Amino acid sequence: MPEGKIMKALSGFYYVQSGDKIVQCRGRGVFRKNKISPLVGDYVVYQADNEKEGYILEIKPRINELIRPSIANVEQAILVFSAVEPDFSSSLLDRFLVLVEAKGIKPLICITKMDMVQDKKKTDILSYIEDYRGMGYDVIPTSSFSKEGLDELKPYLKNIISVFAGQSGVGKSSLLNALKPELELKTNHISSHLGRGKHTTRHVELIDVEGGWVADTPGFSSLEFTELELEELGSCFPEFVEKKNECKFRGCLHLNEPKCAIKSAVQSGDIPTYRYEHYVQFFEEIKDRKPRY
Template sequence: MPTGKIVKSLRELYYVQSGGSVFPCKGRGNFRKKKITPLVGDDVEFNIDENEEGYILEIHKRKNEFVRPPIANIDQAIIVASVVEPDFKPLLLDRFLVLIESKSLQPVIVFTKTDLLDDDKKQEIEKYKQAYEELGYQVVMGSSKIDHSLEEVSTFLEGKTSVIAGQSGVGKSSMLNALEPNLQLETNQISKSLGRGKHTTRHVELIEMYGGLVADTPGFSALEFQGLELDELPDCFPEMREFGEECKFRGCLHNKEPKCAVKQAVEDGDIPRFRYEDYLHFLHEIQNRKPRY
């Protein structure tokens, strides 16, 4: 039985790449009864019948998956954050980082539109860049023009399946077009009234690029921490994984507990205060979320 990977999902057709060819397939009839939904990125077994119609018969075990966007088996996430138009928001970037860390993925941060910064803003963004790099994150400074930063981004793609994350209008599709001009992905300008862009990608698709696969998706529309528990949140912050081992009490949430090494590290300047404030914001959000039944 042939095996392959789903590289595109459009309506109820799944396009399976196998042996250099792509086969349009439908899901097996009992998938719906078992509440199984094939996802782009799935490794599958499929069959082509005498009418040359393809059917996915089995989905191999996933190492990870996202609900929105619906995609599976990702190796890394490239988080695109513009520094202007829309303005940079550390809270939003940290929200993406928490979601990525919760899936045990390697994040790469790409700041876009840096050529549009004035001198004061440039210094501010440089401080954020340094802070994230000191936390162990890879950070690329990109401009709105094609430059050396694209070459730097391309080095992260080889041999990996990557997903592009970031709010609408930050330049995700523009970056992919610059990396692979033949794509000609649709892009839109920022809405001046809303301060954000429109979604231009309407389906999930894996694109071969620089020896790897890159997912062009409609974006991360579910940024709530619905599947994340309170005791899991500190593990999504690398600095808290490090300093949390020195806390007096096991299971310390680094909020109101005494002799908390994380809070002390914030006071000592070893943990950026903005990161700790974002952590508390997410902690309270999880504490106050309404249960889903």
């Protein structure tokens, strides 16, 4: 049986690339019965008599999968956050970072609309960039208008499957259009009433960009830690991982335990206060999460 990779999912159809052709397939009923949905990025076995009447028979084991956006086998997450319109949110960024760290996906932080930032706000954004780079993250400030940062971003895309993810209206589609103008992806301005962007991407699709595959995904504005356990949260903060062996107690949760190296690092300024505050906030959310049965 032929094999391929799902490149796009739309209206119940899955578009599978096999060699140099794309075959339109449906999923077999067995997937619904087993509560498994084929995802963009899946490697699959399919059967087809022609290019419009194929059926997916088997989904190969996944390296990882994301729920929102729905995509599998992602190697890199490009977290796109705007400096303004909507304003940069370290809390929302940290949610995204925790999610991708938990999935073992390499994150790249991309801050857009740098051409629109002025004065004190620019100083604040540059301070955040310095903080996150100090934590070990790669951060690229960009502008789709002035082309700032695009040449720096391009090498990160080569020979890898990446997902562009971020809040609605931050400029994901604009950034992809700047990288590859022939895409002509639809974009929308920020809603002045709601203060956030409209959803411009309606489905997940892998696009050939700079010698790699990029997923342009529907925007979303919130994340819930539905799969993460309390004991795993600290490992999703790389600056915590670096210092956790210095804590007095093994298995320290960095909350009320004495001689906690993480809390000491926050007090000394080695770890930004807002990062620790977000950790505590996320910890409480996970603790208060309704049990799954």
